Amino acid sequence: MLNRIDLTKMKASKEKITMVTAYDYPSAKQAEMAGVDTILVGDSVGMVVLGYSTTVQVTLEDMIHHTKAVKRGASNTFTVVDMPFMSYHISMQQSLENATKLFQETGAQAIKLEGASEDILTLTKRLSDGGIPVFAHLGLTPQTVNVLGGYKVQGKDKNSAEKLLNEAIQLEKSGAIGLVLECVPKELAKIVTESIGIPTIGIGAGNDCDGQVLVYHDILQYGVDRLPKFVKPYADINKINVEALQSYITEVKDVSFPTSDHTFFIKNKADLPVNKSR
Known part of the structure; x- marks a missing residue:
């Protein structure tokens, strides 16, 4: 199983990291059989599997349920799990308790937090110091899509690009072991990737990131009606x-x-x- 050191070594040696977002036993089992480096159990399970319009309705219990299934299917693959909407924003105490519960009960190797506010930076450090590895997530952060004004590319102007770069640097200093960059211009993703020592995993962020992540259902066109611009399907399971x-x-x-x-x-x-x- 890959660990933090392995991922960092892959970045240093310029070996691209593959990540697949999976939500259940059979998809995780197939991803592991195919040889994927890492699996992300995303809160996008709400939209892809549960039929919600956004990720906002996904609960901590949902994430625990689906991540347990994923780990049963891919016990030997490094797995990251999303902290769902508002499960780490009400208070630091509750955030720490929720993260601990998610980490302990699922068997995942890391949790993922969106954003880089002062509270998120503090939480990242507290969790890292306590032994819970944290993946960060910048750019388009789906949990705050209503604040961002929709599903739009982020970091397109000088101010927002500099802000994102500085946030990435601060997240690394706070102990994050990796960074997902979603819907970020290729040029900015390259600068961020070259500016930090932790691996970047891109989704709609160009090929200069240290790795790429796509959703299992998008890769196979399984149960999805529309595909974003940044997705390349490799099969048509729907048909x-x-x-x-x-x-x-x-x-x-x-x-x-x-x-x-x-x-x-x-x-x-x-x-x-x-x-x-x-």
């Missing part, structure tokens, strides 16, 4: 699955399924009860 289900429906209707190959039989006909139909 395959619908066609398979249509074939099943047809065969049940025309009684071509089940066949004798899918049926059990009594060897001794004498054991059958008498047909009492009228």
Whole structure:
């Protein structure tokens, strides 16, 4: 299993880091079988799997439930789990308690926090000092999408770009072991990546980041209707699955399924009860 040192070594040697966002046992199992470096259990589970319109409705219990399933499917893969909406903003005490609960009960190797406010920097340091590794997340931070004014590219002007760079540096100083950069211009992502010693994982941030992350369902086009600009699909499971289900429906209707190959039989006909139909 990869650890913090391994990820840093990968950055130093310029070996790209692969991360897949997965939410359940079968997707995590397939990701591990494929050889992915890291798995992220994102709060995007709310939109992708649970059908919510945003990540805001996702609870701590949801994240624990899904991360446990992921770890059962990928016990040997370094796993990061999102702290969900408002689970680390009410008070420092509650934030520490929630993070500890999430870390202890799921078996994940790190938790992920969005943003770089003073409270987040303090929380990152407190957790790191206590033995809970923290992944940071800058750029488009979905939990604050309502404040950001929608799903937009971040850091496009000088002031916001400098702010993001400074936040990345402060997060590293606070003990973060990695940084997700979401929807950030390629040029800015390159500067950030070269300015800090921890690995950057990009999603919609160009190929100069130390690694990339995409959602399992997006990679396979599984249950998703639209794909963002930054996603490249590598299969079309939607089409395959619908066609398979249509074939099943047809065969049940025309009684071509089940066949004798899918049926059990009594060897001794004498054991059958008498047909009492009228």
